[in-house]
Amino acid sequence: MSIADIKKIADDKMHKSIEAFKNELAKIRTGRAHPGILDQVHVEYYGSMVPLSQVANLTLIDARTIGVQPWEKGMGAKIEKAIRESDLGLNPAAQGDLLRVPMPPLTEERRKELTKVVRSAGEDAKVAVRNLRRDANEHAKRLLKDKEITEDDERRSEGDIQKLTDKTIAEIDKLVQSKETEILAV
Structure with a gap:
């Protein structure tokens, strides 16, 4: 060498x-929505914990809201629970199949x-x-x-x-x- x-x-x-x-x-969130914020969220999927991005499509609805579209019908409730229980302080709201995750103002x-x-x-x-x-x-x-x-x-x-x-x-x-x-x- x-x-x-x-x-x-x-x-x-x-x-x-x-x-x-x-x-x-x-x-680290700044009040603006960013799909990467949810990277650390894991969801139970057929007995194993997988990253959220592997079971749902993450999109930006607007500057302060992330949209989470599960790929399977029954996953919505599990994803909602996982996001709520994460230490991110986020409160998702279900809208049909789509979950809206508003970013609270800091x-x-x-x-x-x-x-x-x-x-x-x-x-x-x-x-x-x-x-x-x-x-x-x-x-x-x-x-x-x-x-x-x-x-x-x-x-x-x-x-x-x-x-x-x-x-x-x-x-x-x-x-x-x-x-x-x-x-x-x-």
């Missing part, structure tokens, strides 16, 4: 950390709680990136110990990995800031 390989692997993993963080942020207190959740998720993402930096630096030290690279190469790689880490953390901070702005907008 060379220094270029170490940098490439660290870059790829840090990019994946940012993508995972973006997915985490998408699950209170000021709830908005502040959500910003804390966003900051916490951002901190977790930063910790993951710092762990990737540590792993990459350990790989470089191992190469130095095995006399495959010089001390200058090892120091230069640490500097490059630090620059990559700083860039990734700055991107995470920017994502946290934009999500907080989105949540606090009334």
Whole structure:
């Protein structure tokens, strides 16, 4: 393994950390309806728990309402119960076969709680990136110990990995800031 390989692997993993963080942020609701909010809801389907998206079609009816159309007739009540029992604070209403899931407006207190959740998720993402930096630096030290690279190469790689880490953390901070702005907008 060379220094270029170490940098490439660290870059790829840090990019994946940012993508995972973006997915985490998408699950945090902001008052606007988004079908991804229901991704964590699981429904009992013939004895096993499956994600809601595997038993129903999720659509946006309007900016504040998600439509859930079950693919089988008898699933409506089970889906309604699963959404109600999830910790999302949603209250679906049946309209024939279609379930309407209105997004309740966020209170000021709830908005502040959500910003804390966003900051916490951002901190977790930063910790993951710092762990990737540590792993990459350990790989470089191992190469130095095995006399495959010089001390200058090892120091230069640490500097490059630090620059990559700083860039990734700055991107995470920017994502946290934009999500907080989105949540606090009334």
